[in-house]
Amino acid sequence: MxxxxxxxxxxxxxxxxxxxxxxxxxxxSGDKNLIHLDEExxxxxxxxxxxxxxxxxxxxxxxxxxxxxxxxxxxxxRLKSRFRKVTFPGDExxxxxxxxxxxxxxxxxxxxWAKNQKGETTADGEAEVRLRN
Amino acid sequence: xxxxxxxxxxxxxxxxxxxVIEVEEKPISRQDLEAFxxxxxxxxxxxxxxxxPTTFRRPEFQWLDRLxxxxxxxxxxxxxxxxxxPLEVGDVPVIRTRISDFKERKVRQGRLAIxxxxxxxxxxxxxxxxxxxxFVLRESGVAP
Numbered sequence: 217m218x219x220x221x222x223x224x225x226x227x228x229x230x231x232x233x234x235x236x237x238x239x240x241x242x243x244x245s246g247d248k249n250l251i252h253l254d255e256e257x258x259x260x261x262x263x264x265x266x267x268x269x270x271x272x273x274x275x276x277x278x279x280x281x282x283x284x285x286x287x288x289x290x291x292x293x294r295l296k297s298r299f300r301k302v303t304f305p306g307d308e309x310x311x312x313x314x315x316x317x318x319x320x321x322x323x324x325x326x327x328x329w330a331k332n333q334k335g336e337t338t339a340d341g342e343a344e345v346r347l348r349n
Numbered sequence: 350x351x352x353x354x355x356x357x358x359x360x361x362x363x364x365x366x367x368x369v370i371e372v373e374e375k376p377i378s379r380q381d382l383e384a385f386x387x388x389x390x391x392x393x394x395x396x397x398x399x400x401x402p403t404t405f406r407r408p409e410f411q412w413l414d415r416l417x418x419x420x421x422x423x424x425x426x427x428x429x430x431x432x433x434x435p436l437e438v439g440d441v442p443v444i445r446t447r448i449s450d451f452k453e454r455k456v457r458q459g460r461l462a463i464x465x466x467x468x469x470x471x472x473x474x475x476x477x478x479x480x481x482x483x484f485v486l487r488e489s490g491v492a493p
Contacts, residue, residue: 230390231390237388240387240388241388241389243384243388244381244384244385244387244388244389244404245385245388245403245404246403246404246406246407247403247406249420249423250420251420251421251423257421260421261421261422262421262487269425270425270426270428271400271403271425271428272388272389274400274403274428275389275390275391275398275399275400276389276390278391278394278398278399278400279389279390279391279392279393279394279398280393281399282393282394282399283392283393286393287393287394287395287396291432292399292432293431293432294429294430294431294432295399295400295429295430295432296427296428296429296430297427297428297429298426298427299424299425299426299427299428
């Protein structure tokens with residue numbers, strides 16, 4: 217499968233985040249910062265409720281990347297994400313992206329994003345993708 | 350914010366705490382990978398999920414502890430992984446983390462500090478990946 221510069225990637229929608237999902241992620245990742253788990257702690261930090269781990273959003277972005285660039289054919293050389301807007305339980309993310317350019321080393325530079333149900337970009341980033349030998 | 354700062358310049362000050370924190374993790378197990386894939390709703394990775402290295406962040410948290418960061422103030426804003434050699438089940442990750450950048454800025458409501466942590470993850474002596482983590486620390490009263 218070949219990709220062209222400017223080509224849009226297939227999008228991937230994930231179910232809305234739940235508080236239980238945050239607890240499961242905290243256990244699996246080891247990130248037990250109470251801002252993700254404890255309502256009172258989150259309010260003291262200035263948020264209306266607990267917030268979703270940025271890294272959980274990045275995991276969804278990563279899954280969308282591999283949805284487009286299957287591991288059987290491609291390797292990911294680099295993955296970068298910026299968390300632009302806080303995500304809350306109940307939010308659901310649509311992940312997408314596009315091919316930005318072909319780098320001198322032949323790798324593809326891919327732009328990535330995650331948007332919430334309001335169409336707001338909650339995270340974006342980029343990845344460098346190469347064909348497997 | 351409980352962090353040392355040095356000479357100020359146009360409202361920004363900078364001081365990079367020195368040193369490296371090194372931690373050896375337990376071997377990567379299939380059970381851990383399955384739990385992580387399940388918790389992240391990962392469907393398209395059949396090896397090590399791309400963000401699984403987030404489980405290697407103990408040195409980062411130790412740095413935050415050493416810097417006496419109030420976790421109420423902490424926001425994770427950026428993450429980058431450079432994958433050099435594939436991780437495998439059974440690998441024993443050794444993580445070496447240092448602070449690669451530290452800036453403090455005055456904003457209208459107070460001060461913000463931006464901390465960048467750089468980690469190298471090696472397994473059995475082979476460098477597997479590099480990680481860059483950026484945190485923003487908000488002074489009390491600065492809106493998220």
